Amino acid sequence: FISMDFLTSLLVIISIVWICIISLSPNPRARRLPPGPYQFPIIGNILELGPKPHRSLAKLSRKYGPVMSLKLGSITTVVISSPETAKIVLQTHDLLFSSRKIPASVSAALQHDKFSLVWLPVDNQWRKLRKICKEQMFSAARLDASQGLRREKLQKLRDYVRDCSETGRVLDIGEAAFTTALNLMSATLFSVEFAQFGSDSSQEMKEVVWGVMKCVGSPNFADYFPILKSVDPQGILKDAVICFGKLFKIFDRFINEKMKCRGGNNDLVDALIDIHQKDEAQLTINDIKHLLLDLFVAGSDTTSGTVEWAMTELLRNPDKMSKVRHEIRDIIGENKQVEESDIPRLPYLQAVVKETFRLHPAAPFLVPHMARSDVEVNGYIVPKHAQVLVNVWASGRDPSIWTDVDLFRPERFLNGNDQIDFRGKDFELIPFGAGRRICPGLPLAHRMVHLMLATLVGNFGWNLIEGTKPNDIDMDEKFGLTLQKAVPLKAVPVKL
Numbered sequence: 001f002i003s004m005d006f007l008t009s010l011l012v013i014i015s016i017v018w019i020c021i022i023s024l025s026p027n028p029r030a031r032r033l034p035p036g037p038y039q040f041p042i043i044g045n046i047l048e049l050g051p052k053p054h055r056s057l058a059k060l061s062r063k064y065g066p067v068m069s070l071k072l073g074s075i076t077t078v079v080i081s082s083p084e085t086a087k088i089v090l091q092t093h094d095l096l097f098s099s100r101k102i103p104a105s106v107s108a109a110l111q112h113d114k115f116s117l118v119w120l121p122v123d124n125q126w127r128k129l130r131k132i133c134k135e136q137m138f139s140a141a142r143l144d145a146s147q148g149l150r151r152e153k154l155q156k157l158r159d160y161v162r163d164c165s166e167t168g169r170v171l172d173i174g175e176a177a178f179t180t181a182l183n184l185m186s187a188t189l190f191s192v193e194f195a196q197f198g199s200d201s202s203q204e205m206k207e208v209v210w211g212v213m214k215c216v217g218s219p220n221f222a223d224y225f226p227i228l229k230s231v232d233p234q235g236i237l238k239d240a241v242i243c244f245g246k247l248f249k250i251f252d253r254f255i256n257e258k259m260k261c262r263g264g265n266n267d268l269v270d271a272l273i274d275i276h277q278k279d280e281a282q283l284t285i286n287d288i289k290h291l292l293l294d295l296f297v298a299g300s301d302t303t304s305g306t307v308e309w310a311m312t313e314l315l316r317n318p319d320k321m322s323k324v325r326h327e328i329r330d331i332i333g334e335n336k337q338v339e340e341s342d343i344p345r346l347p348y349l350q351a352v353v354k355e356t357f358r359l360h361p362a363a364p365f366l367v368p369h370m371a372r373s374d375v376e377v378n379g380y381i382v383p384k385h386a387q388v389l390v391n392v393w394a395s396g397r398d399p400s401i402w403t404d405v406d407l408f409r410p411e412r413f414l415n416g417n418d419q420i421d422f423r424g425k426d427f428e429l430i431p432f433g434a435g436r437r438i439c440p441g442l443p444l445a446h447r448m449v450h451l452m453l454a455t456l457v458g459n460f461g462w463n464l465i466e467g468t469k470p471n472d473i474d475m476d477e478k479f480g481l482t483l484q485k486a487v488p489l490k491a492v493p494v495k496l
């Protein structure tokens, strides 16, 4: 016969021993988290990000491996830094990694995350918006039909640069590329011209778009500690509301004008309004406004930033600059404008663009993905809701993939390596991402980047500002969601 007291004591002892066993033995799930640096209490690894997170995380990955875990305040973050692991995330488990980690700045700005092609999870609304973009804007047929509009804007770039060359004026190449990108986009979307070269409005627009990138991409304490959202310690949420608000105001005006005066241009906005008028529930005016904002922001400074980096590298490497120029002039002819259909005939120009994407990918971490469930990668568990950063900048500078990693050598993409492409199949070069969230604007970006570069290099010689040598050109970067030149590139065009 056993007393109740004895039974109770036995139960208590068993429970204590059980709790000790559980708490002392490593949690099998935690044990399989990817390796990473020591996580400090509360802040985790925030201090390790530094002002250039793509560089600091690439350095850490060399120590901890191509699947690395960090804690940014309360956010578990997994950093992917090799082509093999990027392929697992973006191809093998594409759907499981297809959601987005929403920055607090995006939801603060008119709840952009609820309507946005960039931030929605892969759901019916996202599929609908992607389909509309593909059918109405980015299909080869649509792009061919709108190329006359872009030809006109490139001619304006050429006239503007010629004007500077005749008067010996110094040109801000990033600003000229941004104005052109903006006008190429607005021509394709609205059939109107958005900005004037060298104008305050163009500069202001550049600052607003960069403001959005900065608010969305810079490290933000309100993301790491959601309790701080209402305090907004760095003022990023407030800035986001201002920058997004300015853009929404512009698109409101365009949409209203289009609604009042229907017919005529048959551009993207006309097509969107048609869809809206046929079935309001299918696409609301609010959806259209958010979509236009996405396309403008995602398409303008990525494209112009790439052209600015390409010109920077070419000015640092005059022999490569003259090689591009000779190719264009030999194959297309002197004083002829390169057409979109000419691009396949210009292999060196294409190699220059690839090399620029390798060294300066516009979005070094892509747009942050998020795991929809626990997923195994390389034997580790990426936990549900973890933020996943694919560090394409790190793959571009990985010495086990590329020789002379820091040198600008477009030739590496010629002679047998010309098959390596950036359309999401070769994971060592994925500046546009891969899989279902690959950049939908790739076909337009491809045309815009090659043609802007061909216009700048094929028609003009370039001199550095007096007293500057090629190696003196400032290469510093500024980090937002995109990676821009910190100091604008300025040079003097010379008529050939």
Ligand code: HEM
Pocket: 117, 118, 119, 185, 294, 295, 296, 298, 299, 300, 302, 303, 306, 361, 362, 363, 366, 367, 368, 369, 431, 432, 433, 434, 436, 437, 438, 439, 440, 441, 442, 444, 445, 449
């Ligand atoms: C998404 C790169 C130009 C529209 C993206 C992503 C990257 C990217 C890396 C994220 C992919 C991912 O998260 O896996 C670039 C680069 C460009 C460029 C390097 C130019 C050099 C454009 C243009 C447009 C555009 C011209 C439109 C006019 C978008 C949109 C998304 C996106 C809407 C979000 C797609 C989604 O989340 O489903 N882009 N992009 N981009 N891009 Fe681009």
